[in-house]
Amino acid sequence: MKVAIFIPCYINQFYPQVAIATLELLEKLGLTVSYPEKQTCCGQPMANAGFEHLTGSCNNLFIENFSGYDYIISPSGSCVLHIKDHLHSSIKEQDAISMRAKVYELTEFLTDILQVKNITSKFYHKVGLHQSCHGQRGLKLSQMSELVAPAFSKPEHLLRMVEGLELVPLDRKDECCGFGGTFCVGEEAVSVKMGKDRVADHLQYGAEFITANDMSCLMHLEGILKRQKSPTKVIHIAEILNAGV
Amino acid sequence: MATDTTIMNHTTTSDHATLADKFNLDEPRVDWHDKTLWFIRKKRDKAAAQVPDWEQLRESASQIKNNVLSNLHSYLLEFEKNAQKNGITVHWAVTAKEHNQIVHSIIQEKGIAQVVKSKSMLTEECHLNEYLLAQGIEVIDTDLGERIVQLAGEPPSHIVLPCIHWKKEEIGELFSRHLGTPEGNSDPQFLTTAARIHLRQHFLSSRLAITGVNFAVAETGEIVVCTNEGNADLGVQLADVHIACMGIEKIIPQRKHLGIFLRLLARSATGQPITTYSSHFQRPRKGQEMHIVLVDNGRSERLASNDFRNALKCIRCGACMNTCPVYRRSGGHSYRYAIAGPIGAILAPGLDMEKHADLPFASTLCGSCSHVCPVKIDIHDQLYKWRQVLVKNGHVSGTKKVGMKGLAFILSHPGLYSRAGAVGRWLMKHVPGLINNKFNPWYKQREMPDVPKQSFTKWYQQNRISK
Numbered sequence: 001m002k003v004a005i006f007i008p009c010y011i012n013q014f015y016p017q018v019a020i021a022t023l024e025l026l027e028k029l030g031l032t033v034s035y036p037e038k039q040t041c042c043g044q045p046m047a048n049a050g051f052e053h054l055t056g057s058c059n060n061l062f063i064e065n066f067s068g069y070d071y072i073i074s075p076s077g078s079c080v081l082h083i084k085d086h087l088h089s090s091i092k093e094q095d096a097i098s099m100r101a102k103v104y105e106l107t108e109f110l111t112d113i114l115q116v117k118n119i120t121s122k123f124y125h126k127v128g129l130h131q132s133c134h135g136q137r138g139l140k141l142s143q144m145s146e147l148v149a150p151a152f153s154k155p156e157h158l159l160r161m162v163e164g165l166e167l168v169p170l171d172r173k174d175e176c177c178g179f180g181g182t183f184c185v186g187e188e189a190v191s192v193k194m195g196k197d198r199v200a201d202h203l204q205y206g207a208e209f210i211t212a213n214d215m216s217c218l219m220h221l222e223g224i225l226k227r228q229k230s231p232t233k234v235i236h237i238a239e240i241l242n243a244g245v
Numbered sequence: 246m247a248t249d250t251t252i253m254n255h256t257t258t259s260d261h262a263t264l265a266d267k268f269n270l271d272e273p274r275v276d277w278h279d280k281t282l283w284f285i286r287k288k289r290d291k292a293a294a295q296v297p298d299w300e301q302l303r304e305s306a307s308q309i310k311n312n313v314l315s316n317l318h319s320y321l322l323e324f325e326k327n328a329q330k331n332g333i334t335v336h337w338a339v340t341a342k343e344h345n346q347i348v349h350s351i352i353q354e355k356g357i358a359q360v361v362k363s364k365s366m367l368t369e370e371c372h373l374n375e376y377l378l379a380q381g382i383e384v385i386d387t388d389l390g391e392r393i394v395q396l397a398g399e400p401p402s403h404i405v406l407p408c409i410h411w412k413k414e415e416i417g418e419l420f421s422r423h424l425g426t427p428e429g430n431s432d433p434q435f436l437t438t439a440a441r442i443h444l445r446q447h448f449l450s451s452r453l454a455i456t457g458v459n460f461a462v463a464e465t466g467e468i469v470v471c472t473n474e475g476n477a478d479l480g481v482q483l484a485d486v487h488i489a490c491m492g493i494e495k496i497i498p499q500r501k502h503l504g505i506f507l508r509l510l511a512r513s514a515t516g517q518p519i520t521t522y523s524s525h526f527q528r529p530r531k532g533q534e535m536h537i538v539l540v541d542n543g544r545s546e547r548l549a550s551n552d553f554r555n556a557l558k559c560i561r562c563g564a565c566m567n568t569c570p571v572y573r574r575s576g577g578h579s580y581r582y583a584i585a586g587p588i589g590a591i592l593a594p595g596l597d598m599e600k601h602a603d604l605p606f607a608s609t610l611c612g613s614c615s616h617v618c619p620v621k622i623d624i625h626d627q628l629y630k631w632r633q634v635l636v637k638n639g640h641v642s643g644t645k646k647v648g649m650k651g652l653a654f655i656l657s658h659p660g661l662y663s664r665a666g667a668v669g670r671w672l673m674k675h676v677p678g679l680i681n682n683k684f685n686p687w688y689k690q691r692e693m694p695d696v697p698k699q700s701f702t703k704w705y706q707q708n709r710i711s712k
Contacts, residue, residue: 013666019701038659050636051649057657133611146616148299180609185686189269192690223691
C-alpha cells in the first residue's frame, strides 16, 4: 500500500502539530507514509471565491506531487472534498479523475480502508465534536440531521475508542461554525455570530476541548474562544487519536 | 476605470454583508430570530421523521419535477387547453412588466379601485403591488403576515413567514397605529381578531381577488392554493373576478401527484402535516370570471441552463431559509429580493446578475439547504457555480481579483509558497500589529492563531528526511 499524506497549506504553515499527529498516527498503524514536499494547496481558496479558472496550475502541481500513490490521506474533510469534486487538468484529465477516487479524509481512511478496531490513545477530557460541514455532508463522514436516515459517525466511532475521552452532547449537533473560507472575512458579522453560537453550545455542556476533522473550523472557533479568554481549547481529531501513547 | 467603478459599487451600495452587519448590532434580537427559525426547522424534522419513506418521497417529488422541466412546453399547453375547457381565461406573460399590465388591464376593465390578494411570491417578484398602486389601485394583502409587513411598508422577509422578523409587541404597536387597537395590547389572539375584523371589511367589499398558485395540474386544468388562514378561499368566493398568477414552473402533470407534493410542502415549510386549506380552483362559479396568468420572467432562460435549471423545481416551502445558519443570523431583508435565503441567492442573480452579485457569497456552502430541500435542489452547488459565473462576468471587486491572482501564483510555485509562509510566520511573530489591527476583519472579534516556529515541511525535513 503506497500512501502519501496531503497536508493543507494552512496546516503546514500554522498547525504543524496536526500534520505531525497525522503522520505519527498512520505510522503507528504500520504504514509507510510519504510526504511529497512540493505540495501546496488544493485550490479551494480561489475556487470558492469564484476563481476556479485560476486553479489550473495548482491542480497540475497536485497531480504531479501525488501521482503513483494508492491512497492520498489528508487531515481535512474540506480540502479532500474539494479535490474529489473539482480536481481537473487540461493536460492530464484522466489522471485527475482517477486521483479523485484515491483521496481520503483521515477518519474515513481509518474507518473504511484500515477498518481500525481499536485506538491506543488516551485523552482524559470532556470533548465536544464539531461536525465540519464539508466532511459531514460532502464526504458523508457522519449522518446529517436534515435526512431521515440511520445515524452513523466515523469520527465519533473513532473517538469512542479513545481511553478516558468523554463526548459531550450538543443542542445542534451539525450546525455550521461560520468559517466558510473568504466568508469569514467577507461576512465578518455573521461568521463571528455563527462561531460564537457554536462555541456556546459546546461550553454549556462543559467541553474542555472542541475537536473536528477540519482545522479551519477550529482556527475560527479558537479565535473566538481566545478572545473570550475561555479555558476551553481546540484540538484536531488527529491529535486526540495520536495522544498519550 | 472599470475596476474602480466595481469597487465603488461594492462599497457604496448596501450589500448582504453590510446589511447583515447592521442586523447583528442587536445581538439578543439575532438570537431570538435564530431560535424562532430553528424551532421551525426542528418541527420540520419531527414531522418528516413521522412519514415512512420520507427520503423516497423527496426523490419522487424531485423526479416528477425533473420530468416537468424536461417536458414543460407540452405540460403548459395541456394545462392551457384544459383550463380553457373549464371556462378559465389563460394569459401568457413573458416579463414581470407584462404580467403586471395583464393584471391591471383586467382590473381596469371592471372599473375596480381596490382588490384583495392572498399570498403570492410571484406577485412579489413582479412588484405587482407597487405597479397597481401607481395606477391608482390599492391591493390589500390578506395573509396576516403579509398584511403586517404591508402596513409597515416593508417587503416580506420570508416566503412562508413574511413577518417572522416582527415581535408581537411591535405588531401590537403597528396595529394600534393602523387599526386603532388599544396601545400596549400585544395579545396574539386579540391582535388576530382585530386583523380578522379589519380584513373582513375588505373581503366583503372587494369585487376582485388575486391569488398565487402552489400547483397547477396539467391533466385537469385546475390550480391548488395552500393557505393556513383560508384567506384565498374567502377572497375568491366573495369576488366576481379571480385572477391567479403563477410562474410557469408550478405545473405538475397529474392530480395524483398532489399526494406527494402536499405531503412534502407543509411538513417542510412549518412542520404541519398539511396546510389548513388546500383549495382546488377548477372552474369559475356561475357568474364569476376566472383568469390565470402564466409568467415566464426569466424562467425559460433558466430552463436552458444545465447548471441552474434545477432551481425551477422549487415549491417555495422555505425550509432552506429555516435551516440556513446565515439566513437565521442576517434576516430576510439583507437579501434585498422577494425570495430570501439560499434559494433566493440562486434565483436572484438569474434575474439581475449585477444587482444580486453579492448573494451567492452570503453562504458558507455548508450544504444544509440542499439536504433539507423537499425536491432535492442542489442549492449549495449552484451557489458555488454562480460564484464562478459572477467572477467571469466581472462582478467582483478589483482588489479581490488581484489578491486571488497573487494567491494562485504563490500556491502553484512550491519554493515561493514555502518562503511566503516563512515570511508570514516571521511577520506575525515579530510585527503582530501588522496583522492584529482594525483593518483586519478577522481580528475584529477573533484572535489570530499562535505562530509555530516552523512549518510541517521544515519539521519533516529535520525529523524524517535527515534521519
